[in-house]
Amino acid sequence: MATAVKVDEDAKSRLEELQAEIRLQTGSKVTQQELLTRLIDDAYESRDDVIDSFRESTVPLSEDEKKTMRRGRISSGVETDESDIDDVLYG
Structure with missing residues (x-):
């Protein structure tokens, strides 16, 4: 189920730039939905x-x-x- 998310023009532009750069550097075409999902997954890992x-x-x-x-x-x-600090921290 897809849900619409509103983003400002600057964020949309940066998303499109990133999408284009991924295609240029990897040759892989990714949708904005795939890209956002990956970004959210990565952010979740470093929440x-x-x-x-x-x-x-x-x-x-x-x-x-x-x-x-x-x-x-x-x-x-x-x-x-x-050296005292190193001894305490690292034994």
Whole structure:
């Protein structure tokens, strides 16, 4: 069962460009429905990235966020270098 999905002209144009590029580079003719299905399948596999793309950006941090991070820091009195971190992470 096919259902119509409305997209703006820019998205439609980019879909058509991608469709044409697939045909040029692979010689395979794909329908827009096949292409959208593949894109959705790929996005579903990396859904956390897709979901994160809709979050408000937190970079750069606001001054309040920086202050909050600084409040949580403590000094252990031990200096740490890259090899120490590698030992902890990789054994």
